[in-house]
Amino acid sequence: MKILLGFAGTDQSMRALEKTLERVRGTGDDLTIALFETPEGPDDVAEFYGIVEECCGDAGVDFEVRELEGDPGSSIVTLAEQGGFDRIVMGGGETSPMGKIRLGPTTEFVLLNATTTVTLVR
Amino acid sequence: MTEGTRPFPDDVAEDFEAPPLTAEDREGREIEVRPVGMDDKEAIAEMYDAFDQEDRAQGIPPANPTRVRDWLDTLLGDGLNVAAWDDDRVAGHSTLVPDGEGAYELAIFVLQDYQGAGIGRTLLEAMLGHGQAEGVECVWLSVERWNRRAIGLYETIGFENYGRERFEQEMSIRLLPEGDGEGCCDGPPEREGF
Numbered sequence: 355m356k357i358l359l360g361f362a363g364t365d366q367s368m369r370a371l372e373k374t375l376e377r378v379r380g381t382g383d384d385l386t387i388a389l390f391e392t393p394e395g396p397d398d399v400a401e402f403y404g405i406v407e408e409c410c411g412d413a414g415v416d417f418e419v420r421e422l423e424g425d426p427g428s429s430i431v432t433l434a435e436q437g438g439f440d441r442i443v444m445g446g447g448e449t450s451p452m453g454k455i456r457l458g459p460t461t462e463f464v465l466l467n468a469t470t471t472v473t474l475v476r
Numbered sequence: 477m478t479e480g481t482r483p484f485p486d487d488v489a490e491d492f493e494a495p496p497l498t499a500e501d502r503e504g505r506e507i508e509v510r511p512v513g514m515d516d517k518e519a520i521a522e523m524y525d526a527f528d529q530e531d532r533a534q535g536i537p538p539a540n541p542t543r544v545r546d547w548l549d550t551l552l553g554d555g556l557n558v559a560a561w562d563d564d565r566v567a568g569h570s571t572l573v574p575d576g577e578g579a580y581e582l583a584i585f586v587l588q589d590y591q592g593a594g595i596g597r598t599l600l601e602a603m604l605g606h607g608q609a610e611g612v613e614c615v616w617l618s619v620e621r622w623n624r625r626a627i628g629l630y631e632t633i634g635f636e637n638y639g640r641e642r643f644e645q646e647m648s649i650r651l652l653p654e655g656d657g658e659g660c661c662d663g664p665p666e667r668e669g670f
Contacts, residue, residue, distance in 0.1 A: 447535075451575045452583050453547055454618060455535035462642060 356384045358439040358470075360430050360460070362395040363402030366445025370475040371406065374443050375413040385410075385417040388433060390426035392460065427463030434470040446474025483638035484579070484614045484648045484660050490634065492605035495558050501593035505562050509602040512559045512569075514552045520559060521545050523566040528588045533620055534644065537585065555580070558606050560590070560599045568595050570603035572612060578659040579614040579648075580607065597629060604633070604651060613657030616648040 359374050361367045371387075378385050387406055389399045396402050399421055410417050422429040434442050446461045455476075457465070465472055496510035512520065524537040524544045538544050551557060551571045560568035568586040575581050584603065586596050607615060617635070619626050620643070627645055631637075635647040651657065 449535070450581055450618065451573045452571070452581045453536050453538075453550070454533070454581075454583070456618060457643060459642070 355381070355440045356438060357386070358430065358434050358437065358442050359385065359387045360426070360442065360444040360464070361387050361389050361402070361406060362392045362426070362445075362460075363389075363399075363405070364392065364395045364445065366448060366475075367395070367402075368405075368445075370443055370445040371409055373475045375409060375415050378415050379413055385415060386420060386437065386439070387417050388420045388422050388430055390422040390429065390460075392426070392458070425463075427460045427467070430460070430464055431467045431470075434468060439470055441471045441473060442468055443473045443475065447476045483616075483646075485634075485636050485650045488650050488653050489604065492601045492608060494605040494609040495602040497598075497602060499594075499598045501590070501595050501598075503593045505590075505593070507567060507590075507595055507598065508561045509558055509599055510561070511606055512552070512557045516559060516566075517545065517548050517552055519564070519566045520552075520557075520569050521548055523569060523587050524548075524585070526587060527585065531585070531588065533623070534618065536583065556603075556606055556610055556612070558599065558603045560586070560595050560602075562590070568599045570599050572603065572607050572615060575616075579616060580612050582615050582617040596626075597633070600629065600633060604649070608651045611652070611657040613652045613654070614648065614650055614660035616646060618644040618646045621645050 357374065359370060361371060389403060391397055391399060420433060430442060442464060444461055444464060446457055447455045448458060449455055496508065498506060498508045501507050521544050525541055527537055529539060538547050551573060555571045555573040557571045559566050567590040570584040572580040572582055584596060584600055630647050635649045637645060637647050
């Protein structure tokens with residue numbers, strides 16, 4: 355299976371990365387990690403590329419990396435379709451001060467527009 | 477939120493009566509609304525234990541009794557809370573939780589047996605009255621877009637829509653004039669992460 359993981363360097367992204375690595379280690383799935391910036395996350399992709407490389411190295415998982423430019427939601431959807439991916443994985447489900455689960459704009463766009471199966475990691 | 481705009485209304489809401497207060501609901505039940513705290517946790521938890529899961533919104537109330545009580549620890553410990561009581565039974569609960577930016581996030585739940593009898597409006601107004609009395613200046617909430625009944629209630633009370641086309645509608649209200657309360661910072665926080 356070809357998996358596309360969206361990674362923005364946030365806590366949610368880290369959880370999604372960890373869960374994905376756990377799975378890929380067992381299945382040997384083909385993993386591509388798409389790096390993108392959000393207003394709240396680190397604003398330098400190079401800054402969190404190092405984290406990704408280290409986590410994948412520790413897990414012994416090979417991966418390809420793609421740096422996304424422009425609107426991250428539409429870039430992920432386009433890449434998933436053009437690259438023949440079977441699944442998109444993203445962090446999804448920040449909680450408000452009250453504990454309400456809410457989706458950020460990128461996740462919401464991907465859910466509504468992707469023709470690929472989407473997994474949200476909580 | 478676009479840059480330079482403040483998503484809290486400039487206009488100040490009406491003065492809401494601060495609890496404790498009593499009201500008769502449309503079923504003729506005498507309902508008392510009063511501020512609640514940690515001492516009332518178990519009574520409130522029992523309302524959520526009996527709560528119909530179909531009425532959950534965005535993951536709350538939690539679905540199991542232990543998590544309900546952990547969640548209430550946060551709300552009762554950090555926030556302002558009021559409950560609607562039918563004798564010694566909690567029929568509804570509302571909470572204002574500080575968002576860390578000076579404003580407060582609001583939620584309200586009414587037990588299914590008590591819905592459609594006007595308790596929601598009474599409870600909500602009492603929550604806002606309690607907030608005004610405690611110096612809360614700005615309040616926001618998110619509500620699922622399909623929940624027209626709740627959105628209609630919030631609108632008649634004075635909440636205004638802000639934000640973009642999303643799964644949830646976000647709304648806010650100004651309870652006190654600028655500078656008369658705890659402040660609003662720059663409005664509800666932008667969502668983190670994705």
